Structures are given as structure tokens and as C-alpha cells.
Amino acid sequence: MTVTQTMRVLSGIQPTGRFHWGNYFGAIRQYIDLQDQAEEAFHFMANLHALNTVRSREDLSRLTLEAAVDLLALGLNPEKATLFVQSDVPEVSELCWLLMTGTPMGLLERCHAYKDKKARGLTADAGLFTYPVLMAADILAYDSDTVPVGEDQVQHIEVCRDLAGSFNHQYGETFVMPKAKLLEASAKVPGIDGEKMSKSYNNTLEIFEDPKAQRKKIMRIVTDSRPMEEPKEPGDDHLYQLYSLFADDAKREDMAAMYRRGGFGYGEVKKALADEAETYFAEARARRKDLEAHPQRVREILADGASRARKKAAEVLLRAQQACGVK
Ligand code: ADP
Ligand code: TRP
Secondary structure, three states, X not given: OOOOOOOEEXXXXXOOOOOEHHHHHHHHHXXXXXXXXXXXXXXXXXXXXXXXXOOOXXXXXXXXXXXXXXHHHHOOOOOOOEEEEHHHOHHHHHHHHHHHOOOOHHHHHOOHHHHHHXXXXXXXXXXXXXXXXXXXXXXXXXXXXXXXXXXXXXXXXXXXXXXXXXXXXXXXXXXXXXXXXXXXXXXXXXXXXXXXXXXHHOOOOEOOOOHXXXXXXXXXXXXXXXXXXXXXXXXXXXXXXXXXXXXXXXXXXXXXXXXXXXXXXXXXXXXXXXXXXXXXXXXXXXXXXXXXXXHHHHXXXXXXXXHHHHHHHHHHHHHHHHHHOOO
């Protein structure tokens, strides 16, 4: 079969904390896989979105740079993909305004980030309320057609499609209609308490934390208190689910067989998990060390990314400005 369809991929990730295993298996690894299939790939650190939650200058700038270093270390290749910082492309904020003038309040009132906050009796900032419009501008500014996202972001892609559709309808064909590419749902990575791993739940295992400290954290993973000799169903156990992310097929099957036989201790599984995770990320950790020693190289990659991204965004912004009569 010949594949003729080309893809212009775009993804954004908020630099609101250090990346954890959930971010890797649920998102980052899939961005990296896509860079080989896409005709063009844009990936950015959504620092303007993160401003809604990170209120310290030092934290935001450090987290933004660390996110870039992490993505490069994990295999994002600047020769294949354009990596940049969202705020380095001011054209997007201008485009956001143009879209905002045609955004019904009701559409944003239905968006979950705002709605959830309001339901909890909290007041939201305009930044949180209009967050989906900035996200739409991010997507439309690069004529992207494929946006890999988790389930929680699908609603925002729908908003983007709505806004692009009504702009095109009002002013003539201007924007490419994007589609969400749902990231693998099977990659719901559990945290050390067995709930979904998330920095909001304080249950994460970070990709680049010190292996010794990480091993200690792994040894503290909550397990059930059934007797050792009782056979267990591996699929139900979060420790096994974590182990499966790293181990190859043969090791995974051996581990599953051990669960089903019973007569093992969770300590053994935890040790095996720590070993596998350490080996799995060893190469990335070495690449990260190298990048940390050459911060200038990272700055150059981001500057080059920003200039490529701006070139494209300026072209789309001009198209939109001309369409609606401000240019
Ligand atoms: P967090 O929940 O830690 O705040 P984010 O919401 O910033 O993480 O997630 C960034 C990306 O990582 C999203 O695409 C999201 O779907 C993915 N992701 C986050 N946590 C997990 C998880 N536990 N399992 C799978 N994917 C995840
Ligand atoms: N809102 C996304 C998140 O929290 C991040 C993001 C910002 C994004 N702009 C985007 C994702 C554009 C995809 C496309 O995960």
C-alpha cells in the first residue's frame, strides 16, 4: 500500500512541571514517533498557556527551558521537527485576537477548564476563559492538519474547528481545518498510588529524576495486602502495568506468569521495575547531560525553531488580516 497522505503535525505541551512517565508514554513518545511520518512537525512549549498557573518568573523560564531539553534528550530531532517556545511567535497572539472577535461567549462557557473551576466556586481569569482561543490560534497559525492530543483536549480541537469554520464562512477560505489525533488511550499510566499519574495528584515518577531517589520512590509504591502465595491477575495491578511499559515481551510474559503462580513479593517486582526504567531512559539521560553542558546549543535550536515557526505564522496571519480587512 502506498501512503500518499501528508501530515502537518502540531503539538503543544505546557511547561508546568517536570515531565513524568505519564507524559512520556501518553504524549511525548508518540510525538517522537510521528516526526518520521509527518511532512512537517511543529512542537512547542506552551508558556503563554502555562502563565495561567505558573506565577513565578523564575519557575516559568526554568520549566520552559527544561521542557525543551527534556524533549530533545528524549529524541525530538530538530532536523525533522521544529521545536520552539510559544511566546517567541507573537503572530499567534495577534491571530488569537482576530479569532476572539468571532468567538461566542457560550462556546467558551462550555469548555471544561473554565466550567470546572466555576463549578468549584472559584473565579477564573480571562486567560483561563479564553485559553481555547489561544490554542486555536496555535493550531491555525501553522496550517496544521493533525493535532495529537489526549482525550482532555479533544473539546479544544472542536472549538478550534468551530472558529476556523466560522471565520472561513464569514471571510472566505483562510484556515486549514485541523483534526485531533487521539493519543493511545491504553497509555493511561498509573502513579505511585495507583491513580492516574498526574502532577496535580503528587503521585508522579519523573523521567529525569535521580535514579537513586527514584528507586526509593518506587519501593514506596502502594500495593495490596493479599498473602504472598495467592495467585494474582497481573493486568489488575498498577505495579505490573508500570513494569509492562518498560519491559520487553519476554520479560513481561515471565512477570505475568509469576503473578499467576503466586508466591512472590512485591519487593521483587519493584526492584525489577526500577532496573528496567533506569535502563530504558539511560540513553536519554546521557543525552540530557550533554545538552545541559551545552546550553548554547539548546538556545540555538530554539532560536532556529522560532524563526521557522514565525515565518509560517506570519504568512497565515497576513492571510487572515487581509481576509478580514485589517491589512
Ligand atoms: P498532568 O496531568 O501531570 O498535569 P498534563 O495535563 O500536563 O499532565 O499532560 C500533558 C500530556 O501528557 C497530555 O497529552 C496528557 O494526555 C499526557 N498525560 C498526562 N498524564 C498522563 C497519564 N497518567 N497517562 C497517560 N497520558 C498522560
Ligand atoms: N492545552 C494543551 C494542554 O494543556 C497545550 C496546548 C496549547 C496545545 N496549545 C496547543 C496542544 C495546541 C495542542 C495544540 O495539554
